[in-house]
Amino acid sequence: xxxxxxxxxxxxxxxxxxxxxxxxxxxxxxxxxxxxxxxxxxxxxxxxxxxxxxxxxxxxxxxxxxxxxxxxxxxxxxxxxxxxxxxxxxxxxxxxxxxxxxxxxxxxxxxxxxxxxxxxxxxxxxxxxxxxxxxxxxxxxxxxxxxxxxxxxxxxxxxxxxxxxxxxxxxxxxxxxxxxxxxxxxxxxxxxxxxxxxxxxxxxxxxxxxxxxxxxxxxxxxxxxxxxxxxxxxxxxxxxxxxxxxxxxxxxxxxxxxxxxxxxxxxxxxxxxxxxxxxxxxxxxxxxxxxxxxxxxxxxxxxxxxxxxxxxxxxxxxxxxxxxxxxxxxxxxxxxxxxxxxxxxxxxxxxxxxxxxxxxxxxxxxxxxxxxxxxxxxxxxxxxxxxxxxxxxxxxxxxxxxxxxxxxxxxxxxxxxxxxxxxxxxxxxxxxxxxxxxxxxxxxxx
Numbered sequence: 001x002x003x004x005x006x007x008x009x010x011x012x013x014x015x016x017x018x019x020x021x022x023x024x025x026x027x028x029x030x031x032x033x034x035x036x037x038x039x040x041x042x043x044x045x046x047x048x049x050x051x052x053x054x055x056x057x058x059x060x061x062x063x064x065x066x067x068x069x070x071x072x073x074x075x076x077x078x079x080x081x082x083x084x085x086x087x088x089x090x091x092x093x094x095x096x097x098x099x100x101x102x103x104x105x106x107x108x109x110x111x112x113x114x115x116x117x118x119x120x121x122x123x124x125x126x127x128x129x130x131x132x133x134x135x136x137x138x139x140x141x142x143x144x145x146x147x148x149x150x151x152x153x154x155x156x157x158x159x160x161x162x163x164x165x166x167x168x169x170x171x172x173x174x175x176x177x178x179x180x181x182x183x184x185x186x187x188x189x190x191x192x193x194x195x196x197x198x199x200x201x202x203x204x205x206x207x208x209x210x211x212x213x214x215x216x217x218x219x220x221x222x223x224x225x226x227x228x229x230x231x232x233x234x235x236x237x238x239x240x241x242x243x244x245x246x247x248x249x250x251x252x253x254x255x256x257x258x259x260x261x262x263x264x265x266x267x268x269x270x271x272x273x274x275x276x277x278x279x280x281x282x283x284x285x286x287x288x289x290x291x292x293x294x295x296x297x298x299x300x301x302x303x304x305x306x307x308x309x310x311x312x313x314x315x316x317x318x319x320x321x322x323x324x325x326x327x328x329x330x331x332x333x334x335x336x337x338x339x340x341x342x343x344x345x346x347x348x349x350x351x352x353x354x355x356x357x358x359x360x361x362x363x364x365x366x367x368x369x370x371x372x373x374x375x376x377x378x379x380x381x382x383x384x385x386x387x388x389x390x391x392x393x394x395x396x397x398x399x400x401x402x403x404x405x406x407x408x409x410x411x412x413x414x415x416x417x418x419x420x421x422x423x424x425x426x427x428x429x430x431x432x433x434x435x436x437x438x439x440x441x442x443x444x445x446x
Contacts, residue, residue: 003332003340007062014057014066017050018073025076029094044081044088045103048110051077055113055343074119078128081107082407083382086135086142087167087365092194093234095178098165099142102194108132108139109201109346116345120407127406133357136203136350138368143195144210145170145188154220156213162192162235167366179239179252191221192235193261196268200339202347206271215268223265224257224299226311229282231257231297232265241296241314246306248315256296256314259286263326270333280334283327285311292319293327359413362442370443373420377442380411381428387412389426391419419444 001010020035021027027050029041054070057063063070088103090096111132115125145151146158148171164170164187174184195214198204204211222233234240238255242248259282266279286297294313302309333339349355359376360368371377379387381402390397402410416424424442429435 002056002060003328010057010062011064011066014050014054014070017053018066018069021050021073021076023076025078025080029090039094041090041094042088043090043092043094043103044085045092045106047077047080048103048106050074051081051110051114051119052106052341052343055110055117055119055345056341058117058119059343059345071119074114074117075124078111078114078120078124079407081110082128082131082409091163096163096165096175098163098175099167100163100192100194101139101143101160102197104135104139104143105194105197105201105203108136108203109343111135112346112349113343116343116349123404124406127409130358131361131407133355134359134361136354137357138360139198139203140210141169142167143170148188150189150191150217150221151213154217156216158210159191159214159217160195160198160210161187162190162194163187177237177239179249180237181252183237183239185237190235190237191218193218193222193232193264196264199271200264200267200341202342203350205351206268211268226257226282226299228285228311229278230262230265231259231282231286231299232261234258234261241316242298242306242308246303246308256316257299258296258323259283259293260320260323260326263323263330266330267333267339270330270337270339276330276334280327280330283323283330286313288313288318293323294318295320295323364436364440367440368442370445371416372445373417375416377414377416377424378405378411379414379426379428380405380409381430382408382410383430383432384410385428385430387426387428389414389424391422391424394425416444420446 020031026042026047028037029039029043031037051074054074085107086104087099091100092102111128114120115128120128142164144158144160151158161170163175165175166173170187173187175187175190177183177185199206199211221236223230233255239252241253241256243253262279262282266276269276287293295316296314297311298308298314329340359378360371362368362377362379385402387400400412402412405411422444425439427436427439
């Protein structure tokens with residue numbers, strides 16, 4: 001709507017989002033139009049995107065009398081992101097939990113954009129920027145792998161993965177494939193296009209070698225060039241689509257081509273100053289005779305008796321409004337050169353030389369095995385605690401009470417510069433529930 005200049009509708013939509021926000025700051029997975037919740041899952045990108053939306057309106061001077069309500073909305077949403085991110089209970093496809101490049105990109109951008117737009121008070125603002133910088137620096141440690149079998153086959157160094165369910169190195173572990181009868185795939189072998197939002201939002205350059213090489217792999221593995229142009233699968237081994245013989249999806253099947261992903265690939269082509277007409281034409285060619293864009297198109301030889309024709313809408317949802325929006329936004333970036341979702345505050349912070357984070361943010365659900373000695377270590381929780389800590393088998397034991405850090409987090413900030421080469425051990429005593437009952441340790445790198 002903003003790309004089309006529909007300002008009245010844009011403001012109405014922001015008002016609707018403010019009205020249906022949950023008290024703790026998140027939004028339901030989806031809603032009826034009157035605001036009643038439907039499915040009640042949580043997707044962290046759906047918490048971050050309204051903040052980016054409000055920040056974009058602020059950047060363009062369009063909030064007006066909605067400024068106060070937008071600020072209250074953003075504060076609750078950013079607190080939710082800070083407290084529960086960067087892993088999400090659901091990804092944007094509503095299928096898997098964990099850290100994925102799309103949700104992580106949107107969350108980092110929302111923290112920066114909300115802080116820079118003046119939506120947060122000073123203490124929360126600085127914490128939001130600190131957290132965003134830390135997550136941005138650690139992003140590749142969660143969702144990038146190098147020298148895997150796939151990389152060697154294509155002669156590249158490494159690639160971004162679709163999703164990491166375990167918050168540790170993506171080189172290990174497995175992801176359960178939905179709609180495939182609980183089959184699994186190695187985390188490092190699961191490809192998707194989520195990483196393209198790193199460029200779209202301004203967190204990484206289009207010329208970043210890691211982005212370029214992942215795109216080479218994605219074009220090899222997920223792209224099908226039909227007469228109308230290039231189309232893409234959501235991810236390898238997708239099970240959401242008709243069966244091989246064209247029978248309808250019944251809880252399992254085979255994933256088909258999504259026209260909206262031609263738009264996402266087209267945005268990357270635009271960032272590289274390449275011709276995006278092939279991607280625009282591909283989306284347009286997928287439309288029904290009534291001009292509706294489908295969720296998926298049939299990717300194999302036609303099966304006329306089942307109404308499945310190569311390159312034409314399959315039995316999936318139609319219209320898919322997401323696909324219509326992607327088409328409009330691709331036309332917008334063709335005309336302006338900048339994606340409608342990108343904010344100057346984000347691209348300026350990370351576009352050239354990203355700031356070095358002040359601290360590594362440690363959580364028990366997002367622990368880090370080692371940190372550089374030139375970073376502070378912030379040990380955090382959602383409630384007050386006393387930190388009991390020492391080093392190298394509990395030498396020089398000390399205790400320190402947590403303090404409010406910002407956005408609802410409590411923590412102890414440790415200067416570990418004098419502990420280079422040593423191992424920090426610690427446990428916590430919470431005000432409400434006492435000792436947590438386990439010890440933790442972090443290596444301090446030289």
